[in-house]
Amino acid sequence: MQLGQLKVLCAVAEAGSIRGAARKLNLSQPSVTKSLRALEQDLDVMLVNRSSQGIVLTEAGKAVLPRARGIEAELQKAREEVDRLAGRARDSVTVGVASAIGAWLIPPVLARYGRQHANTTVRVVEGTQETLLPMLRDGTLDFAVCLRLEQETTSGFSVRALARFRLTVVGRKGHPLRTARSLKELQAAHWIMTRSRGRGGVLEQAFQAEGLEIPASAAECDSHSIKISTLARSDALGLVGKPMLDEPAVAALLEEIVLSKPFPLLTAGLYTRSDVRLTPAARELAASIATECKKILRLN
Numbered sequence: 001m002q003l004g005q006l007k008v009l010c011a012v013a014e015a016g017s018i019r020g021a022a023r024k025l026n027l028s029q030p031s032v033t034k035s036l037r038a039l040e041q042d043l044d045v046m047l048v049n050r051s052s053q054g055i056v057l058t059e060a061g062k063a064v065l066p067r068a069r070g071i072e073a074e075l076q077k078a079r080e081e082v083d084r085l086a087g088r089a090r091d092s093v094t095v096g097v098a099s100a101i102g103a104w105l106i107p108p109v110l111a112r113y114g115r116q117h118a119n120t121t122v123r124v125v126e127g128t129q130e131t132l133l134p135m136l137r138d139g140t141l142d143f144a145v146c147l148r149l150e151q152e153t154t155s156g157f158s159v160r161a162l163a164r165f166r167l168t169v170v171g172r173k174g175h176p177l178r179t180a181r182s183l184k185e186l187q188a189a190h191w192i193m194t195r196s197r198g199r200g201g202v203l204e205q206a207f208q209a210e211g212l213e214i215p216a217s218a219a220e221c222d223s224h225s226i227k228i229s230t231l232a233r234s235d236a237l238g239l240v241g242k243p244m245l246d247e248p249a250v251a252a253l254l255e256e257i258v259l260s261k262p263f264p265l266l267t268a269g270l271y272t273r274s275d276v277r278l279t280p281a282a283r284e285l286a287a288s289i290a291t292e293c294k295k296i297l298r299l300n
Contacts, residue, residue: 003075005039006068008032009047013065016054066138073139074276081279091120091281095289096132096144099224100167100194101268104243105145109292113285120281127222128195133157136271142282144271145289149202149264160270162293167202167239167266169257172232181260183210191218192227192238202263203239228253239263243296268293 011021012032022029040047047061057065097106106124113122125135129146136144137156145162148154169186171178180186183206195201197214207214219236221227231238232253244250270286272278278286 001039001042003071005035005042006071008035009039009061009065009068010072012036012048012055013057013061018050018055066134070137070139077139077279091117091279092123093120093279093282093285094123094125094141095282095285096125096127096135096141096146097289098128098132098145098147098268099126099222099227100147100239100241101145101243101293102126103224104241104247104296105289105292109285109288113288117281117284120285122285126224130196130199131222133271136273139273139276142272142278143286145268145293146271147266147268149200149205149266154269154271156274157271158274160272160290162268162270162290163296164265164267165241165243167263168242168245169237169259170231170240170245170254171235171237171257173253173255175235175237175255175257177235177237178255178257180257183207183212183259183261186237186257187212187215189215190234190236191215192230192236193218193220194222194227194239196220202266206263 008021008025008027011024012018015021015024018029018032018036021027022032025032036048043060043064045060046058047064049056049058102124110122110124113120125132125141127135129148132141132144132146135141148159171189177186177189187207191203191214193201193203193214195204197204197218197220204214219230221230227238228240228250230236237257240250240254242256245254245256270290272286
């Protein structure tokens with residue numbers, strides 16, 4: 001097993017085709033095919049299925065891919081660390097942030113961090129715990145800020161609790177259900193969910209606690225901006241963090257539907273891999289995010 005072969009596997013998985021991987025790696029298609037076959041022979045297993053529609057990873061391929069990505073990410077970090085010490089290159093940090101809090105947490109951090117670290121490239125990935133933690137595990141992210149309920153496990157990660165807060169129900173200004181005070185009154189509404197059905201999210205657990213089912217029409221959306229726009233243009237309902245209602249752009253579009261029974265507290269946590277130490281640039285960005293989070297929220 002060679003590093004170049006693992007890089008080819010990652011490129012093929014990302015591009016979905018031999019041609020796309022070859023273009024990405026600046027190699028010929030026969031070279032990519034040869035490297036992929038050599039890796040399969042070395043592991044004595046098929047990693048991809050080839051069809052007229054492109055490349056699809058086998059179960060074995062899906063198992064190997066996160067490891068390959070992790071190795072590639074660690075090598076890239078090693079190169080950046082050596083280049084930084086030699087004064088040859090810019091630092092880079094990739095952070096994942098829960099879509100429910102990213103819109104108000106990250107902008108002031110980036111503005112401040114950018115002024116202090118002009119030579120550091122920062123990439124922000126928005127998502128949910130289900131999408132961000134696998135990326136953290138395979139090294140795509142340096143760290144992540146995720147939301148969790150207390151009973152959720154954090155195996156393989158170190159988690160630093162930053163703050164706790166509640167989500168609240170919102171709808172468009174003048175929503176016909178704005179006077180409702182219970183989930184039962186809202187059960188027939190069309191909901192926009194952040195976490196997938198069956199994943200034990202806050203909304204799902206709240207409905208279950210009331211002996212209710214989430215409406216079959218509920219849509220799933222990881223994007224904060226799309227969620228806010230959909231809520232503002234329809235009679236759909238969704239959950240947002242209370243600090244979002246202090247944002248003028250959001251306050252102009254949405255209003256809170258105050259329920260008599262509030263949703264459970266969520267913990268905003270800073271997630272890192274237990275076996276990986278953050279780079280100096282990542283540590284400073286993480287510290288800045290932690291400070292901003294505590295300014296806005298509270299830790300019980």
